[in-house]
Amino acid sequence: MAKYKLVIENKQLGNLQFPSVEGELTVTWSREGSPGKLICNIVKDENLDYQEGNTVAFYVDDELFFYGYVFEKSRTGEQIIKTTCYDQIRYLKNKSTLQYKNWSYSELLKNICADRHLTVGDIEDTGFKIPARAEINQEYYQMLKFASDLTTANTNKIYVLFDKGGKICLKDIQNMKCKDVIDYDCTLDFDYATSISEGVYNRVYLKLLDDDKREVKSASAEDKDSIAKWGILQYFDQTNNEEDIEGKAKELLKLLNKKHRRLKLKNIVGRTDVRAGSLVPVDMPAIGDIDIKGYMMVASVTHKFQEEHHFMDMEVYNKDISPGISPPSMGSKNSEGLGFGGGFGGGKGASGAIKFLQANIGAPYSQAQRMSPGKFDCSSAVMRAYQSVGLLPTNGYNLTTSTIASDKHFMEINKNQLQPGDVCWKKGHMEMYVGGGKTLGAHKVGTPLGYSTLGNRFNRFYRIRGDS
Structure with a gap:
């Protein structure tokens, strides 16, 4: 039988305390930035004195399993203190x-x-x-x-x-693979859910509109076998951006024509080497509509300790079992103010484009790989920033320093009209104005994407049309 021990160090008092725990003690680890969390009910006695910020150590068979800090305490009329602790990730x-x-x-x-x-x-x-x-x-x-x-x-x-x-x-x-196989014999229960209710589509129908919201053309893609099984589950979107909507419809169908699956394993015999991010071997044939045999990533795990017992619940992912996908909208541009001198600077699209560039500060400069993930030249940085918010086409479109002057998606403005999101240009180079006399963009080989001073470096200025 396993032995468990909880130790609280009150540094203000200079002592170690070994409180009694009533009921279950849980330790939870999750992916994506959540700190490790220990929750337990501590029995209050006349000698017990611990406060927020005190360190907490939990041992399993004399091996340190969790180390963290008291963050929350709550109690009712009973002499029980519900205590929540987090590890350093907090x-x-x-x-x-x-x-x-x-x-x-x-x-x-x-x-x-x-x-x-x-x-x-x-x-x-x-x-x-x-x-x-x-x-x-x-x-x-x-x-x-x-x-x-x-x-x-x-x-x-x-x-x-x-x-x-x-x-x-x-x-x-x-390097985080666990050895012990998880199967039906060591799992008391599981929750396997499948769904075509939300975010699943077997027919995609798209429309391309002109700036007066009249239909220019439409495109569709569908999976007849899937429709025969599920009926028609249609996804619809429309845009007045110049998109390759035929190609987009095929892309979306491939992405969205998948059943959602989710697997939670419950009351598994506890293993101290399992944490969020671990790869655990799972052998569970004929679980619903699929067989599982291979490594799965632990998205979250809760270890449950009570008396001499140790069980755990976990959610696991693999290539077939993963969270649902939200369909990416094609976006649209505002149809107002599209004549010369119209449009708005500093709109929502401009804000999103600036955020895109800010998220890529530090990315290396490369003309040869200007469309590769994490690499930019000056014009692809501006182009991809506005593509990210749906204000420039994504297929068959290319913005360069030599084409912006004749590009119908932009209009020329005066320097005294500059607002965040406008494009600052000189021969062979462009950056985005972000306000406060600063620009942001990709500079040259050896200088990563980042901020610069506007000054008098540029002699022409452009605003994207249709932002609001």
Whole structure:
């Protein structure tokens, strides 16, 4: 039988306390930035005295399983204190401003932890160097998520950030494989759900409109076999952006013509090596409409301890079982003010385009790979920023410094009319104005995407049409 021990250190009093726990103690780990969480009901006695901020250690068979800090306490008339504790990942929710250059994801993590006085453990070298990055008023976790996403895009490796026994760790997910197989014999219950109710479509119907909202053409794509099984589940969208709507309809059908599946395993015999991000071998044939045999990623796990018992609930994903996908809207441009001198600067689209560029600060400059993920030249940065908010076409469209003057999606303005989102141009180069006398864009080889001073560097200025 397993032995469990909870220890609270009250540093103000300079003592260790070993409280009694009533009922179940749970430890939950989840992906995507949620800190590890321990919840338990502690029996109050005359000698017990602990406060928010005190450290909490939970041991399983004398091995440290969870280490964190008291964040919440609540009680009723009974002498029971419901206590919630979080591990160090909770402190990555703090915000700050940070600039760095040529750091890897792992180096960024080490520097943040050193600055915040967080204890680190096994941090694997992620290799890929981020050329330069400026993070303005961001949560530390969001800074790390950007570095993680950029590293995955450039290395095809997924890294898992977690706190293990009071030490922040970073590991390649392939180094987080668990050995023990999860099957029907060790699982008391499961919840397997399938659905075609929300976000599933087997027919896609799109319309292209002109600026007066008259239909120019339509396109559709459908899966006859799926329709025979499910009936018609139609997705409809329309746009007045110049889209390749035939190609878009096929893309959307491929993305949306899939049954949603979700799997939660309940009351599994507990294993202390399982955490969010672990890869666990699952062997569960004929579970509903599919067979499962292979590794699955743990999206979340709750370990449940009571008396000598240890069970766990977890949600797991693989290529067939994953969260539902929200259909991406094609967007549209405002049909008002499209004549010369019309349109609006600083609209919602401009704000979104600026946010797109801000999210890519530090990305390297490359003309040869101007459309590759995480790489830009000056014109592709502006173009992709406005494509991200639906104000420029995405198929068969190309914006360059030599075409913007004749591009019908833009109109020329005077410098004294500049508002955030407008384009600043000089021969061979363009950037986006962001306000306050600053521009943002991709500069040249060796200089990553970032901010510059407007000054007198540019001699022509353009505004995208139809933003509001």
